[in-house]
Amino acid sequence: MSLYLFQILNGVGLGMIYFLISVGLTIIFGLLNFVNFAHGAFYLIGSYLCFTIVSLTGNFWLALAIAPLIVAALAFLTERTLIKRAYHLPHTYHILITLGIALIIQELTISIWGPIGKSVSVPDALQGVFQMGHFYYPKYRLFVIIFAAVIAFALWLLLERTRFGALVRAGSEDTETVSLLGTHIHKLFSITFALGVGLAGLAGVLAAPIRGVHPFVGVEVLGIAFVVVVIGGMGSFTGALVGGLIVGLVQSLMTTIWPQGSSLMIYGAMAFVILLRPYGLFGRG
């Protein structure tokens, strides 16, 4: 029994990381109608920045605070210089451009940090296990769940309770009317892109002590983020949360039940959802 509880908690933790990656992808798609295939590559930058900051200073908290901001700043620059030129083009061009960016980032990562993966140690304060009765669980993983939940709540407040959030939601319906109301739509796009990609960077930092860092993880992460968004529904915050948790739980429970099929079953879950609801669980048609 406690093995399953362990795997469920693992699944929730993994799911929250998947949520952080996917929510950015889905917000960006919703507002900008832009497909970002470089999303996983920015996650990669986040995790390598975490590795470097922890190796240099030994301070994970510094990495957690700074790395996502650096990733967001890089995303802002990329949007201003390259991506904004492609909004008016069909989606195939978005894929071409961002796939190019993703490859550049991946190769740069290899030339800076080398092709072999590295590990990041868990911060001292979160070493060891949390004990409740006969049940033990690693403190750091518990921290990831709680911290990601706090971020998710803050993000929900930002999107649902602020003027900025209302503009993002309005823009995902009709950008023309948003500009008719005098909103600097390009600025809104840049900030939203930086925010969404910064969240992927944050996910990269949080995952680094658990899964290590590896130059080819970007592709894998991108694939999972798309699965989450397809399950949850394009453009939906709730969809990214529920979809992330579903994928995390399926993956984690399947490693106990049928280890060889754990990755396969993610896509199985996706196919199942598409059959029942083609626009995803929380998608709008």
Next chain:
Amino acid sequence: MKLELNNVHSYYGKSHVLEGLSLEVGSGELVTLLGRNGAGKTTTLRSIMGIVKPKQGSIRFNDVELVGKETFEIARYGIALVPEHRGIFSLLSVEENLAIAVRTGSRWDIGDVYEMFPRLYERRKNGGNELSGGEQQMLAMARALVNKPELLLLDEPTEGLAPVIVDEIVRILERIREAGVSVLLVEQNLAVCERLADRHYVLEQGNIVYSGTGEDFRQQESIKDRYLAV
């Protein structure tokens, strides 16, 4: 406040919609733009807002050239468009629809527009998708008013609405005019136009074919028959 369009040419793809259109709206005036479907009325409004980019000609607002400016910049100069489809955000509540449009210094704040449209106050927590057509029109107009307009562009505000709602919209238009805000009104309902307007323009195939004062227009039965009869 002064809006001047001079020899404006606008296209949708290859079709030449505005063929050298010129018109002007002065301070505090309520001017209508009449004409059949496809004459170019909506395109005129969209060209003013920079949604359609004119290929030739000039559009000046308070002596600032608008052609080449972005839509949000034009809105910030003080021109608010209430589009025919109304553009209500269905995922946002009535209150949020208003809140994202508020600009400081407008003579109307959210409280004022709730007083003008009590129905919107009752429905302030409702989502935009829960409103009737009339309520959507009221919200679209209220949203334009909190956006600090000097000039209001209205595209068929009474289209498809019940007569009592039309009366309410007309009363609001009278209040807007009393407040000194200029209005350029595209409208099919001639009774509404004649009741409100200082001047009229009639548009046919992308060009002005008649312009005159409200008084003059009342006697122009042949113009009405030729260009406006359905």
